[in-house]
Amino acid sequence: MTGSNPSSGREGGRSLKTRVKTARKRSLSSTLWLERQLNDPYVARAKREGYASRAAYKLIEIDERYHFLKPGQRVVDLGAAPGGWSQVAAHKVGADQGKGRVIGIDLLEMEPPPGVEFKVMDFLEPDAPQRLMEWLDGKADVVLSDMAANATGHKKTDHLRIIGLVELAADFACDVLAEGGAFLAKVIQGGTETELLARLKREFATVRHVKPQASRADSAELYVLATGFRGAKD
Incomplete structure (x- = not known):
């Protein structure tokens, strides 16, 4: 700063x-x-x-470290509202200058930032991947997810719900990503993500855990960054 x-x-x-x-x-x-x-x-x-949320700095920091957002890419932001990650992605890929494309998806309405296309949609609907690829006129290069399941107050239950949501986001990503693509999602430390990580290591060339400085020190949140998608299997 x-x-x-x-x-x-x-x-x-x-x-x-x-x-x-x-x-x-x-x-x-x-x-x-x-x-x-x-x-x-x-x-x-x-x-x-002028960012929609503090979460924007998490994505900025992760990309500055690993450079997975590149000009001209097609990016999907799951659970996009209020739009902080979409804003950053639009700037990084040049969508705010008419180059790449960023599509934000959420159940909640939001005013899309410059360069961002927004769709009210449940990504869990069976036809959601196909609709997304039709909007993009092809496959995505990056899928982002800063989603977190609503908290119950029970630590173990909340952790399981968040991991379950990330697994569903990973399913969606593997359906829509082009070969070589990247997937970034929020997880919570707790040990039950072993199966998720094993699955991502099969699907992607490199899988990393990242804790950006913009994550609050008292938060158990981590991000998993999977790059080098091996390609969808028939």
Whole structure:
């Protein structure tokens, strides 16, 4: 980041950390989440730089490390709303300048960023891969997924649900990716992703775990980046 260090939280010896009072109708967990948002330097940076969410910096960092987003590519962003990853992808592949293409898919409506085509669609529908390839007029080069299943509060259950969602996203990716393509998805540390990783290693040449700095330090989230898709099997 440029300028002064936003993570110090101090100026002239006085703490600048924002504290939020608990409103009568707001739960403690909601209050803590709001306080964390207000004090998150990536949230402030996203507002300042015009990104739809702080998640944009996770994708920026991962791509700066591994360079899997290239000009002219066709990218699919699953669970795209509110659009932070789609924004980054559009810039990286040149879709905001009429070169590559980025299609965002979500059950929620969103205003697509410049260079992004948006479709309200459930990617789990049986005909979703075929419809996507028709929109793209071919196969995709990259499939992105920053999706997370709704939390239940039970750690083991939440982990299993997230891994299940990533497995479904991987199924979709393997249906629509061109040979040599890449798949990036959010997972959660916990050990039950062994089968998923083994499957990805069969389907892709290289599989990596990535923990970007923009992921909160207290978060168990990781990203799995699979590159060099071996090609769809009959």
